[in-house]
Amino acid sequence: MFIELPLIILLLPLLAFVLMIFFGNKLPRQGDWLATGMMTITLLLSIVLLITKVGFYSSETITSNFDWVVVGSKSIGFGIMIDNLAAIMLVVVTLVSTLVHLFSMGYMKGDVRYSRYFAYLGLFSFSMLGIVLTNNILLMYVFWELVGISSYLLIGHWYEKKSASNAANKAFIVNRVGDFGMFIGILILFISFSSFTFEAIFESINAGQLPFGSEGWLTAAGILIFCGAVGKSAQFPLHVWLPDAMEGPTPVSALIHAATMVAAGVYLVARIFPMLTADALLVIAYIGAITALIAATIAITQFDIKKVLAYSTISQLGYMIMALGVGAYTAGFMHLVTHAAFKAGLFLGAGSVIFAMHASLHKLHDHSTDAQDIRNMGGLKSKMPITYWTFLIFTLAISGIPLTSGFLSKDEILAGTLAFSTLYGHWLLPLIGFVVAGLTAFYMFRLLILTFHGKPVSEKIQNGVSESPKVMTIPLMILAALSLFFFYSFNPFGAASGWFYTAVERPLSVVPELLQPATYALFYEAVSSVHSTAMILSILIAAAGVLMAVAVYQWKKISADDLAKRAGFLYKGSVNKWYFDEVYNIVFVSGSHVVMRALRWFDETIIDGIVNGAATVTKVFASVSGWIDTNIVDGLVNGTASTANRAGGLLSHIQTGKVQTYLLFVLFSFLVLFVLIL
Amino acid sequence: MEILMNTTIFVPGLSHFLVVSALLFSLGVMAVLSRRNVIMVLMGVELILNSANINLIAFSRFTELSLDGQMIGLFVIIIAAAEAAVALAIILNVYNRFNTINLDEINLLKG
Amino acid sequence: MVEQTLHSISLYLPEIVIVVTLCVIIVADLLVKGIKQVAAWIMLAGLFVSGFFVMLQTGTTDSIFYDMAAVDPFAVFFKVLLILTGIFIVLFSMKNTELEEYSTRIGEYYMLFAGMMLGMMMMAGATNLLLMFLALEVTSISSYVLAGYTKKSTRSSEGAMKYIIYGAVSSGIMLYGISLLIGVTASTDIYAINEALNAGTEQTLILNLSVLMIIVGLGFKIAVVPFHFWAPDVYEGSPITIAALLAVASKIAAFALLIRFFSVTFIDSAGLSVTGTWSSIEGIHWDVLLGGMAALAMIVGNLTALRQDNIKRMLAYSSIAHAGYILMGLVILTSEGLTSVMVYLFIYLFMNLGAFYVAILFMNKTGTESIEGYKGFGHRSPLAGVAMTIFLVSLTGLPPTGGFVAKLYIFGAAISAGWIWLVAIAGITTVISLFYYIRVVRNMYFFKPGESDEAITFDTTSKIILFALLIPTLLLGVYFQPVLEFARNSMLMFGF
């Protein structure tokens, strides 16, 4: 039963996609019920699967493999692998997807390409489930690209807007850069181990085989594959696409760019965790930390509600990556799960707000005011109570306030980094971790307060705002519930005793011992010793962040402008997102434009010119000799032709028409030949 | 003159003939190349042909070639005559068309 | 002696038939008045009869008139080619509007034509220097007159005049060379000369000089650079049928003579072997000379042809270039090379005559000889356009046409003999040749005919003649075994 079930789970959304693409427009209500219904079935099946798997087969890994293609003597298989990681991820994806489907029925109502939108959601869900279910890095790459393309299609859903299609392009191309590394990594693995399956690769490494016989290449392979995660999970330096991706419809941002697709990178790192060397892990940890810090610092100063959330997503993803890097495997993955719930909630909540604002602005025929700018909001609390309260829960969760799911996972991550430092040094990692925790609490509460609290910026707009319909609020409530601690562990202050921790265990490293990170036992011991310190610190810092936000924005004790002025260039840098876009624009976009124009010029002038070029040489020659008249260009414009032509012209000048000249030439040649043969 | 007659030692050898013919040949070629009048050019051609004739006859006198050489000489004379006849006819026709027999002026066909 | 003479006469029947034809034409021209084209028909009949007698000689190897001429497969091969060309030229001439103006004295035309045929057939068989020279002169003198046949045309007159002056000087020089050769070896028979040379001689300077002088004469006849200057002017000036005759028949005959002369006279008999490669007599570098000339001919001919607008002139340069390719087969000094020369000539006959014929057809209908004037012809006359395209493609040497096979064999022979540099030049110049051939095609097809231009149609006879040339051109591209075997068997006369 077990293999059919995941297959059905995988293929149902594909079926939905196909049906919606071909028949969506012809169905009643453009088929939204069909897509949502099928997704709901998928969700239910996934839950069944999760319970069965974790409940009854917890320690087993269920795989099935079939030959996809045989090349030479090597056969390449495709297959499905379900371990607890996959089972949990499955539920996360289907749950968020179902809720987003539901939410979209309200949010996207009346859209020009309504059925197309649902079709793409189906395609995305299919691809994402593929990533989760596969046992094989190649197939993962395949689905990896497919989620990329669905993300491309969804970001560009409103493709009439130039900014939307630009954002879609940017997302895809930046991801391609990461995928390039991942692709090379995959090539290395296959060439070394003749297989794409994780299992076989790990076994080979465990047996002491190394890519090209070198430890360096193993580390390189790990980092290269991680490049894929850098792209997809929007890690520094490839994080620039995610904020732009907010051009897509908000539910899409919730689904793809907050909860699931961007977490695929984390999932990927978790999948390949056993083959990562200590060096590779350290790189990963630092990338995560840098990302978390950069994004958090940017998020502080943004005013677009979705942009703030986007940067917060990047920052949280940095957390997860950092956690995996330091070896806090379970914590990282748990953060993925909890984050999926509350970040999806935040986005949907933001969606609800934007939806309401749009409706209000629409009524006022105001098309100049930005519906997403928090400076235009304020005081929406009373108008949208459900949205507000759920939003508050999500904010608490992301800030790591106790009793929320976010606290559980974040706390473990911070403990992990601290433990890592006690083992290896690298104090920067926990330092960044705690700073970012504070920043997170600060900017999230800033967002919450500016949006919902205080006085409305414009009474008129506020009057038009009303609570969203049920299809939109119910998903919010479900997600809010899921952002509370008891779903993950009955102990609100320690996740380690919960089912999650027992279900998802850090896998054993397969790399040669010298290259291994600290063993689980060692690491766990370190974590236990610093756990309480970390917990207290994290609570304090989060509280400080919240307090600061409240002081600045609620009580207005401290002027935000003042702070900004004091921060000086730091503020400027943060507002301008540390100029990443600008630098990339100059270096890569303009760079490639220069290269391509240069090559085009080269192609048309030099390469083609060599063919046509001899002509130029002859022309110079011609002007010197003054022999060749210039009016002889016939229909053959081509250069070689005209070269030959000119030569022909030269020769035909010998043909003077005077018979004695001919004879003179004959005599001359005669003499020359005579001299030659002597 | 007298001295020459008396010097009976002098017998023209093959090389004398060859030198004469070579001179004749060169004169013919010179005529062909330098004269602008077609008739004069034709005279040059005659010189060339006859220089060859001198060769042939000399060879038939001085080598085992015997009469073959002289026979060829005869044929050549006939051919030269035929050629001259044809040439003159053509030149006449050219004169009718161009009103000149200056070779430099007859060059419509070129290039 | 009488027996010998009678025997010789029986083997000389093809030539005699031509002589008879010549006489009959003269008589008929005087007596028969009512019948149109009577001379042409007589000429045609004569050629067929002569061809019949040539066919009878297949396989014979004999020497006639006291070693003056040979009747052997080699001669037969070339005579067949010559008669074929002759027949086609007669057919061309019958319909040529250029000649219609002179219809009252058309007898002269065919009479001279017959004379020229006689000379050329003699060239194919001559083994004695005297006969060789005579044959050459008979051919030349007839062709001088033929070139100037349309005497009301200034161009024709000018061409004829240049031709005769150039020709006379060349033959004079050649005669001087022959006289030197005869003097050194004391013999006029080429086999005897070969023996004498093989016995050893110190006169290499004189010999080389005489070789060079003879090359001047023969080079003039085959129009190879640097002795080619007459050709474009004469072709352009002559009636187009005569241009075709000069480009094909006279070249074929001259090659027959050239091959026989050089590959008999100057071959090191000790170096002959079954491997089919030979060497020239030490110290006499005729092969190098001819090789250089072949290269020059390919380069100069093809390059100069690029600039021509007159179709006759273009074909003149093209034929100069082809002379270069053909010569290549000779200078590599292998039997394979000679075979390939013969194959080339066989195919060259059809494709070149074909190109000339289409030019004749277009000229008959529109009066233009200018390639620029060909614009839109392909649309106005699909059949002739396609035919012209095929002939030109064949001349370029693209498969599946005969021209490809011809080049294939020449190139192949040269490669197998190791003359890579020559083949390289041939390859490059072939590419160049593409331009001027394709230009005609381009003009025919890539331009719309003008509003007033009507379709050009031809009568059935013309079409039949066209197909008679077209089909071999195409067929030889895919099936050439018979020609190859014919050429190869004809080669056996040298006894290798």
Added chain:
Amino acid sequence: MELQIFGIGILTWIVFIPIVGMITILLLPDKNRNAIRWIAAIATGIQVILAGVIFAAFDRTKLGINDAESFQFMEKFSWITVEAVPWVGRIEINYFLGIDGLSVLMIILTSIIAFIGVISSWNIDKMVKGYFTLYLLLVTGMMGVFVALDFFLFFIFWEVMLLPMYFLIGLWGGPRREYAAIKFFLYTFVGGILMLLTMLALYFSVAYTDPATGQSVHTFNILHMMNPANYVDGGLLSGVDTTWRYVAWMALFINFAIKIPLFPFHTWLPDAHVEAPTPISVILAGVLLKLGTYGLLRINFPIFPDATVYFIYFMAALGMISIIYGAFCAMAQDDFKKLIAYSSISHMGIVVLGIAALNTQGMVGGVLQMFNHGIITAVLFLSVGVLYDRTQKRGLYDFGGIANQMPKYTGLAMIGMFAALGLPGLNGFVSELFSFLGAFEAYKWITIISVTGIIITAGYILWTIQRVFLGETPEKLTNLKDLTPREILMFVPLIVLIILLGIYPSPAIELMNSSLSHLVEFVTGGGL
């Protein structure tokens, strides 16, 4: 394996059925335009059916390449035989057809593309008779090259394509058609001469001993040329690793590189593509370019294994340059067709890189890429054609917002574009994957640089999509009609293939797996 219809081998049928169609067309009067079109469609349709039969009957386990016994559907007739003469021995040219795993896919590709080409030629109204006559002749030439096993025959088919192509571009092409046509002609002709000379050198260096008569026979048989034992002593190309063998390899390589086209022999391609009418661009990119790489694999690799190994690095580097260079140049284009033309250069570079890997993955990837690229560019050129038919424009900036006007068209075209971009799930990805897999095993850095090409490719494809399909629809484009059923008909088979082979490429790979493995062994083993 033999398969005969009316006593004539199936390969002869598939090669010459277009000639039959051509002759029929020639006999019809000019005015019967539809009859002419239908005849062309039927002739090429029969080809497709025959190709299907071949696909079904093909024995996947046979090796082919150098082993005459394991070629399939073989037909061998003596064509020209000149009996032994003392100085050269016997001469033999055969009508020798046969296919192995290397050619079978190309035959299928050719038949499909030829058929689609006819459908997309339906709206050509200028000189219909001439057009289809030349078209069918061209098809015969292409098909012939893929089945010929005699070098002479190969060469004839190769050159037969030249003239029809010249006319098809030159008469039915765009504004600068003449220039493009002559450029194409010139390049190919130069290559042809090089090939001719090499062929002759091979011919005189190879002589096998006829087992029946004991005679030494010179032959154009490609398979005999692969056997070192058949080289005569002292032949120009005899021996191993001689300078002449390198020269000969290079001459052939240049010829094929012109067709592929590899940097720096590629400049004919953008012009030819841009000026050619749509169906001819389809044929050109879909089939003609593959002749180059096919030639490398059929002739260069097995006949000159030593030189191949000697030059292989050079070849891989050229492949790399083509990939990157083509991609950048594509990005710089404003003309839709030119963009696709340069993308072809880039994608054919992948083929070259793959086959230069000299291992099975690379080889399989390369050959599969030949097939896939054929299908994909066909779709792309058809897409341009559709727009060009409607607007007479090709500039990328002339369009925008097509997606709203022509949704069906946009969907189909975008699948093609994504396939070109190497999106997994579509066929382009599979072949690129294997090509790079193979290449990486052989050349690390070259491959890594080459793979950056996929980023650039994504760049120009997405940019193109954005400029053409996305955005607001400009006023002038608001009355565009979506695809007609005929147009859908020409897209659908290709799109189906793109998706099918993207998901499950095994049927295609099975066909060539054993042959290509054998080829790799043969070449790396030095031809033994």
